[in-house]
Each structure stands twice: as C-alpha cells, then as structure tokens.
Amino acid sequence: MSNPKKMSLETSSLFQLTATRLKLTLREPEAMFWIFAFPILLALGLGIAFRNRPADVLPVGATTPQLTQALAADKGLNATKMDESAGTHALAVGTILLLAEQRGDGVVYRYDNTNPDARTARMIADRAIEVAAGRKDVVTAENELIHETGSRYIDFLIPGLLGMNLMGSAMWGLGFSIVEGRQKKLLKRMVASPMPRWQYLAGYLLSRLVMLVIEVVVFLGFARLVFGVPFRGPLWQLALLCVLVSLVFSALGLLVASRATTIETVSGLMNLVMLPMWILSGGFFSASRFPAILQPFVRALPLTAAIDAMRGNMLQGVQLSQLMLQVGILLAWFAVPFAVSLRIFRWR
Amino acid sequence: MQAGAVPALRIRGLRKAFVDVQAVNGIDLEVAKGECFGLLGPNGAGKTTTIEICEGLTDADEGTVELLGRNWKTGADELRQQIGIQLQETQFPDKLTVEETLRLFRSFYRSGITVDESIKLAQLEEKRRSRIGGLSGGQKQRLAMATALVGDPELLFLDEPTTGLDPQARRHLWDLVEEMKREGRTIILTTHYMDEAEQLCDRVAIMDHGKVIALDTPKELIATVCSEDIVEFAVSGSQVPKCEGPGAPKVDVEALKKIPGVQSHRVDDGVHQLSVSELHTAVPRIFAALEEQGLHLSEFRTHSATLEDVFVRLTGRNLRDE
Ligand SMILES: Nc1ncnc2c1ncn2[C@@H]1O[C@H](COP(=O)(O)OP(=O)(O)OP(=O)(O)O)[C@@H](O)[C@H]1O
Ligand SMILES: [Mg+2]
Numbered sequence: 001m002s003n004p005k006k007m008s009l010e011t012s013s014l015f016q017l018t019a020t021r022l023k024l025t026l027r028e029p030e031a032m033f034w035i036f037a038f039p040i041l042l043a044l045g046l047g048i049a050f051r052n053r054p055a056d057v058l059p060v061g062a063t064t065p066q067l068t069q070a071l072a073a074d075k076g077l078n079a080t081k082m083d084e085s086a087g088t089h090a091l092a093v094g095t096i097l098l099l100a101e102q103r104g105d106g107v108v109y110r111y112d113n114t115n116p117d118a119r120t121a122r123m124i125a126d127r128a129i130e131v132a133a134g135r136k137d138v139v140t141a142e143n144e145l146i147h148e149t150g151s152r153y154i155d156f157l158i159p160g161l162l163g164m165n166l167m168g169s170a171m172w173g174l175g176f177s178i179v180e181g182r183q184k185k186l187l188k189r190m191v192a193s194p195m196p197r198w199q200y201l202a203g204y205l206l207s208r209l210v211m212l213v214i215e216v217v218v219f220l221g222f223a224r225l226v227f228g229v230p231f232r233g234p235l236w237q238l239a240l241l242c243v244l245v246s247l248v249f250s251a252l253g254l255l256v257a258s259r260a261t262t263i264e265t266v267s268g269l270m271n272l273v274m275l276p277m278w279i280l281s282g283g284f285f286s287a288s289r290f291p292a293i294l295q296p297f298v299r300a301l302p303l304t305a306a307i308d309a310m311r312g313n314m315l316q317g318v319q320l321s322q323l324m325l326q327v328g329i330l331l332a333w334f335a336v337p338f339a340v341s342l343r344i345f346r347w348r
Numbered sequence: 349m350q351a352g353a354v355p356a357l358r359i360r361g362l363r364k365a366f367v368d369v370q371a372v373n374g375i376d377l378e379v380a381k382g383e384c385f386g387l388l389g390p391n392g393a394g395k396t397t398t399i400e401i402c403e404g405l406t407d408a409d410e411g412t413v414e415l416l417g418r419n420w421k422t423g424a425d426e427l428r429q430q431i432g433i434q435l436q437e438t439q440f441p442d443k444l445t446v447e448e449t450l451r452l453f454r455s456f457y458r459s460g461i462t463v464d465e466s467i468k469l470a471q472l473e474e475k476r477r478s479r480i481g482g483l484s485g486g487q488k489q490r491l492a493m494a495t496a497l498v499g500d501p502e503l504l505f506l507d508e509p510t511t512g513l514d515p516q517a518r519r520h521l522w523d524l525v526e527e528m529k530r531e532g533r534t535i536i537l538t539t540h541y542m543d544e545a546e547q548l549c550d551r552v553a554i555m556d557h558g559k560v561i562a563l564d565t566p567k568e569l570i571a572t573v574c575s576e577d578i579v580e581f582a583v584s585g586s587q588v589p590k591c592e593g594p595g596a597p598k599v600d601v602e603a604l605k606k607i608p609g610v611q612s613h614r615v616d617d618g619v620h621q622l623s624v625s626e627l628h629t630a631v632p633r634i635f636a637a638l639e640e641q642g643l644h645l646s647e648f649r650t651h652s653a654t655l656e657d658v659f660v661r662l663t664g665r666n667l668r669d670e
Contacts, residue, residue: 027443186439192433
C-alpha cells in the first residue's frame with residue numbers, strides 16, 4: 001500500500017471513538033455502580049427476602065389455653081395465647097397471621113383472606129383444632145416433596161432484572177453523554193473535524209456491546225453461582241437476545257437524546273420512557289397480572305418482549321425460533337427509533 | 349497577494365438572520381494564502397456567526413463561501429481534512445487525558461502531525477497524562493489549539509483563542525499563533541482585543557452589527573481612520589476639590605474644538621478624549637483654554653492612536669461592553 005501511515009487501531013477513528021467511549025464510561029464511578037453493583041445487590045436483597053423457606057412455621061394466636069394447645073400441636077404453627085385486644089393488635093402489625101377465638105361452642109378465625117400465608121394458616125389451624133376435637137381422616141395421604149430450581153421466585157426474578165438492567169444502562173449510557181456533549185459543544189467540535197458522523201454513533205453502540213459482555217457475564221455468573229439459576233436454553237441464543245435488547249434500548253436512548261439540550265430534559269424524557277416499563281413489563285411479577293384490556297399494550301412494550309424472551313430461554317429452554325413474536329417486537333423497537341433519531345439528531 | 353492565486357477564503361454577500369437579529373448583514377471578504385486575518389468587533393458583532401458559516405457549521409441565508417478553491421456543497425470531505433478549527437467554546441471531556449484527546453482527534457485525519465508533535469507544539473508535555481479536568485484555562489485553550497493542529501491544516505480558524513486568559517497565558521498563545529504563521533498556514537481569528545489584532549494580524553476587518561465597517565492592515569487603519577494622537581484628560585473645578593461626581597464642572601467643548609489641530613471630542617466616564625493632529629502646538633492651547641474656564645486638571649495624558657481608537661471613531665462606542 002502506498003499509504004504513508006500504516007493502518008492500525010491507533011489510526012482507526014472507529015476504534016478510537018469506541019475506546020474513548022469505553023474509557024469515559026469506566027471512569028465514571030456512579031455509572032459503574034448502577035451498571036454492575038446495583039443489579040447484584042437488588043438480586044441479593046430480593047433473593048433473600050423471597051427465598052423459599054423450608055416448611056414455613058406460621059405464627060398464630062388463640063384466646064384460650066385449650067385452643068392454644070390444640071394449635072401448638074401442629075408442627076406448621078407457632079401458637080401464642082393472647083387476649084382479644086392483644087390479638088387484634090398483633091394481627092394489625094403482622095406478628096400473627098390468624099387469631100382463633102372461642103365463641104360459645106364454636107371457634108372464630110380472624111385473618112386476612114387476601115394474604116396467602118394467612119389462608120394457609122386458616123387451613124392448618126382448622127385441621128389442628130378438628131383433630132384435637134377427635135376428627136379422623138377418611139383417606140390416607142402421603143407427601144412426596146420436590147424443590148425444583150427454575151420455579152422459585154429468584155429464577156423468575158433474574159431474567160427480569162437482567163432486562164431492566166440492560167434497559168437502564170443502555171438508555172442512561174447513551175442519553176446522558178450525548179446530551180452532555182451537545183451542551184458542552186463537544187458534538188459541534190466533533191462534526192467540525194473530518195470524523196464520519198455515523199462513526200460517532202457506532203462508537204457508542206460498539207462500546208455498549210463491550211460493556212454488555214462484562215455486565216451480562218458478571219450478573220448471570222453471580223445468579224448462577226449464588227442462586228443456582230438455571231440456563232435451560234442455548235446460551236448463544238441468550239447472548240443474541242441480550243445484544244438485541246441492548247441495541248433496542250440504545251436506539252431508544254439515542255432517540256430520547258437526539259434533540260434535548262439539557263440534562264434535565266433528557267432525564268425527564270428518560271424517566272417518562274422507562275417508568276411505565278419498570279411497572280408494566282413484568283420485571284418483578286408476571287405482566288399477565290394486569291387486566292386483559294391492558295395486555296396488548298403491555299405485550300407491545302420492548303421490555304416486556306425482552307423479559308418474556310429471556311425467561312423463555314432461561315427457565316423453559318424455549319428455542320429462539322419459538323420466540324419470533326418477541327424478537328419481532330424488539331426488532332421493530334430497534335429499527336423505528338433508530339431511523340427516526342438519525343433523521344432528527346441535532347449535532348449542536 | 350499574488351494575482352490569480354486561489355485565495356484561502358473568499359466570501360461574497362454573506363447574510364444570516366436569527367429569529368430576532370440580523371447577525372451577518374452582507375459581508376464580502378478575501379483572505380490570501382499565508383495571511384493572518386483578524387475579525388474584530390464587540391460582543392454580538394457577528395464574528396462567530398461569520399466564522400462558523402465559513403467552517404461549514406452554520407448555513408448562510410444568502411451569499412457564497414469558498415475555501416481553498418472549494419465549497420461546502422461539493423468539497424466538504426476534502427475541506428474537513430484541510431482546515432483546523434477551534435470553536436469559541438468547547439469543553440472536552442474532563443475525564444480524558446491530553447494525550448487521549450489528541451490521539452482521538454488525530455485519528456480523524458488522513459495525514460497530519462503526530463500526537464507527540466502536537467503535544468510539543470502546544471507545550472503540554474508536562475500535562476500529557478493529566479486529565480483535562482485538571483488543566484488551567486490557558487492549558488485547555490492550548491489543547492483546543494492542538495486539536496485544531498493535529499491534521500496539519502492549511503487553513504486555521506481560531507474563534508477568540510485568548511478570551512478570558514491572563515496576560516501571561518495570552519502571550520503564550522500568541523507565540524503559538526506566531527509559530528503557525530511562520531509555518532505558512534493561513535489563519536483567521538476573531539478577537540475583541542485590539543492589541544492582539546495589532547500584534548498578530550496582517551490584516552484586520554472591524555465588524556459591527558453584522559457588517560464590516562473597516563478593512564486594512566492595522567497600521568493603515570490607524571493611519572487613515574485616525575492619524576492623530578489622542579489626548580485624554582479629566583478636570584475638577586479650580587476652587588472645588590476633586591471627586592465631585594455627577595456635578596463635575598462643565599467643560600466648554602466648543603472652545604476646545606476651535607483650537608487648531610483638535611479634530612474631535614468625546615467624553616467617556618468623566619474622561620475627555622480629544623484627537624489631535626498637531627500635538628506640540630495644540631497641547632499648550634488646551635491647557636490655556638481649560639485654565640481660562642477656571643478648570644483644574646486632575647488627569648492628563650497623551651498616546652498615539654490604536655485600533656481601539658479606530659473603533660471608537662468609527663462607531664462612537666467603546667469596543668468592550670462596560
Ligand atoms: N443560534 C443563535 N440563535 C439566535 N441568535 C443567535 C444565535 N447565534 C448568534 N445569535 C445572535 O447573533 C448575533 C451575533 O452573534 P455572534 O455570536 O456571531 O457574535 P460575536 O461577534 O461572535 O460575539 P462575541 O464577541 O460575544 O462572541 C448576536 O446578537 C447573537 O445574539
Ligand atoms: Mg463569538
């Protein structure tokens with residue numbers, strides 16, 4: 001080649017732009033916290049709070065010594081004797097789930113029937129009291145216990161947190177620094193140089209992909225080691241999904257940042273975009289709990305599609321070919337915002 | 349200027365309006381290769397707007413711009429490689445080092461000087477590995493200059509390279525510009541420091557309200573617009589001591605203007621300014637006239653005219669907002 005300068009990474013503007021972007025991200029301690037530490041802390045916290053406890057012992061109260069004794073006889077209950085007013089208070093603050101009161105010959109159970117634990121306590125308490133009063137089982141039953149990984153709350157939670165983390169880091173990562181660059185006239189300085197404009201944006205996407213590898217490996221590695229979360233689908237398909245999801249939210253971040261000139265504006269827009277998905281997209285609980293009328297809207301959100309697809313892959317081992325609806329939704333959420341932001345992007 | 353040679357910059361009939369203001373109102377300019385050309389003017393004169401149109405960053409409403417024989421419509425890619433730009437306000441990322449920033453900018457150019465050379469040129473060797481957030485104002489300005497130089501540009505645009513710097517940092521930057529001139533680059537700079545323009549520029553265009561109101565070498569401008577010396581004085585009444593504030597004694601201006609050699613008079617903040625052509629004969633008469641009016645001089649000095657005086661003469665205003 002007659003080129004006086006050898007082509008190398010040193011002189012490749014795309015490489016330099018990507019490397020610069022990476023350095024700037026890594027030198028931002030707050031960003032590092034939100035990207036790496038926060039999701040792990042959240043998973044740890046929620047994983048502990050919602051861990052499947054070995055055969056829960058449910059706290060209950062009773063107003064007479066006989067009732068207390070009858071309840072205490074069941075291994076599933078922890079019974080305390082208390083008078084009615086103490087019991088009412090204990091119910092209200094949640095130290096007991098159920099209060100059994102003697103009324104004439106019968107028993108009255110006071111409990112909150114919208115609380116699943118309280119409903120369980122009601123069934124066990126009733127059985128204990130009936131048994132103490134001499135009931136005999138007519139059918140003999142035996143228990144065979146299973147504790148399957150993949151059906152615990154933490155298994156459900158991890159893909160949700162992963163999706164939310166990919167959304168947050170892509171959107172904040174692009175949105176903030178683009179608007180900051182515009183505000184500080186750095187964008188203008190860049191386009192005043194011969195830098196190809198597409199490379200500026202490509203540098204963002206490429207550095208995002210590098211960060212993504214670190215981010216996903218750290219987070220999923222943690223989930224695997226600490227909680228034993230399963231990976232039932234092909235890993236390469238999960239990786240592909242992560243890349244796609246990250247591109248989707250990078251495009252959304254780009255769109256949100258394409259015209260804003262102040263950090264306040266872009267923060268507001270970003271929250272406007274992300275908040276509905278935090279609530280609706282099923283990160284913490286299944287999105288199918290929302291009323292049917294909302295479902296088409298909820299399903300069309302990119303984060304819902306992302307989390308559904310990743311849960312499908314990780315928990316049920318669903319193949320990518322069966323997740324085409326979600327993949328299609330994600331592709332649309334990538335293509336449209338990306339095209340729009342390229343058209344309306346302001347360099348100054 | 350060599351006849352027939354392609355000028356470094358040629359502007360014809362340039363106009364640009366923003367919502368509420370005609371920022372550039374019909375400008376024609378020609379800058380020869382190798383020249384250092386200054387755009388001078390007060391805040392809001394339209395310097396930045398003009399220069400950014402030349403840099404292809406702002407679209408003009410009317411008029412044409414030609415750089416190095418090319419224009420932005422058809423030759424943008426080539427032009428970007430050939431010119432170096434320093435904007436009026438750019439904040440490079442605080443967390444990047446000097447070297448990293450220059451390496452990034454260097455990668456945009458097909459050919460140019462090395463990163464090391466640019467660091468040496470801007471005299472930032474000691475700060476090579478420092479983050480930009482820790483640089484002084486002058487060092488940041490020199491870095492901005494270095495990013496404009498890494499591509500070894502033929503034509504250099506500098507928008508207020510020394511505004512806000514202390515005198516020492518300004519001299520430092522002037523040295524850098526002088527060095528660029530010696531290397532034969534064409535330089536177009538804006539400033540509102542007259543001394544800077546006098547020091548650095550081969551030719552100067554004085555701008556006001558979007559128009560060029562004078563254009564020549566600094567020497568010629570001074571010679572043609574105000575060849576005279578400037579006499580400045582302040583008075584207090586003979587009986588009354590100094591510092592009377594607004595009630596300062598009245599000066600009979602007409603009497604002063606009748607003195608042979610006195611060309612014009614203006615008052616600025618209690619200081620009277622006369623432009624005087626025959627200093628040696630006029631000054632004794634000024635003394636006499638003031639004495640006759642019962643006025644007492646509290647200040648008196650003379651200096652030869654500067655570009656500052658040229659501007660005052662042309663516009664009746666001071667260059668910098670008070
Ligand atoms: N983007 C813009 N939108 C609206 N008005 C603008 C814009 N840019 C400049 N102006 C106006 O155009 C006029 C000329 O501005 P310009 O920045 O060119 O002046 P200048 O000579 O560079 O001044 P300074 O010495 O302060 O830098 C000013 O009145 C300014 O308010
Ligand atoms: Mg300006």
